[in-house]
Amino acid sequence: MTSSLIQQYFPDLSAQQIQQFDQLFELYQTWNSQINVISRKDIDQLYERHILHSLGIAKIFSFLPGQHVMDVGTGGGFPGVPLAILFPETNFLLVDSIGKKIKVVNEVATAVGLKNLKAVHSRAEQVDQKFDFVVSRAVTKLKDFYPWVKDKFKKGGTGDFKNGVFYLKGGDLQEELSESELKNIQLFPLSDYFKSEFFETKYVVYFPAQ
Numbered sequence: 001m002t003s004s005l006i007q008q009y010f011p012d013l014s015a016q017q018i019q020q021f022d023q024l025f026e027l028y029q030t031w032n033s034q035i036n037v038i039s040r041k042d043i044d045q046l047y048e049r050h051i052l053h054s055l056g057i058a059k060i061f062s063f064l065p066g067q068h069v070m071d072v073g074t075g076g077g078f079p080g081v082p083l084a085i086l087f088p089e090t091n092f093l094l095v096d097s098i099g100k101k102i103k104v105v106n107e108v109a110t111a112v113g114l115k116n117l118k119a120v121h122s123r124a125e126q127v128d129q130k131f132d133f134v135v136s137r138a139v140t141k142l143k144d145f146y147p148w149v150k151d152k153f154k155k156g157g158t159g160d161f162k163n164g165v166f167y168l169k170g171g172d173l174q175e176e177l178s179e180s181e182l183k184n185i186q187l188f189p190l191s192d193y194f195k196s197e198f199f200e201t202k203y204v205v206y207f208p209a210q
């Protein structure tokens with residue numbers, strides 16, 4: 001399997017980025033058979049359901065060179081690994097509270113030669129660093145998530161986006177968003193960018209640090 005689906009939606013990739021995305025299939029196939037980081041029945045859908053889904057954030061916002069981004073609860077590296085390939089001059093810290101998942105991330109990142117990514121075994125709450133942005137997917141409800149990261153933002157912003165959170169969410173979000181009591185939430189449907197059934201119910205949720 002190759003990264004042709006990714007190239008379809010991101011036509012300006014460099015030869016190195018294409019090679020890195022191509023390498024991911026075999027790497028995840030191998031590592032996932034030893035340490036489960038994505039559902040085994042999903043491995044054939046790696047490019048659509050994991051890599052392209054992660055890159056949905058990049059359709060909304062382009063991280064800048066030198067910015068610092070934390071991926072909370074990265075598991076096997078989503079969305080952090082695909083974003084670190086796409087934004088090679090942005091610094092990514094991938095965090096997970098399960099050490100063996102971080103081992104997979106480090107193996108994959110080393111194999112594809114990612115120099116802008118560091119993965120650490122830690123609870124997000126315990127990370128003592130400040131970031132421009134936090135990204136995440138499938139970790140917990142926003143009401144419980146935001147307190148983990150609320151004191152971890154630098155002041156600042158880029159264009160329409162003040163430093164804050166880009167969270168990949170699916171399904172009916174009304175109740176979750178209202179119980180979170182977060183202000184200035186923006187929802188971006190990924191069906192506006194990616195044409196397949198999988199993305200019909202998927203969103204990027206953005207809110208500024210508050």
Ligand SMILES: C[S@@+](CC[C@H](N)C(=O)[O-])C[C@H]1O[C@@H](n2cnc3c(N)ncnc32)[C@H](O)[C@@H]1O
Pocket residue numbers: 037072073074075076077078079095096097098101122123124125136137138139148
């Ligand atoms: C369902 S997995 C999602 C993994 C990945 N983001 C993805 O979408 O494939 C949730 C992950 O969050 C991690 N996690 C849960 N609470 C955490 C916390 N407080 N700090 C860091 N990681 C956490 C779990 O260990 C688990 O790997």
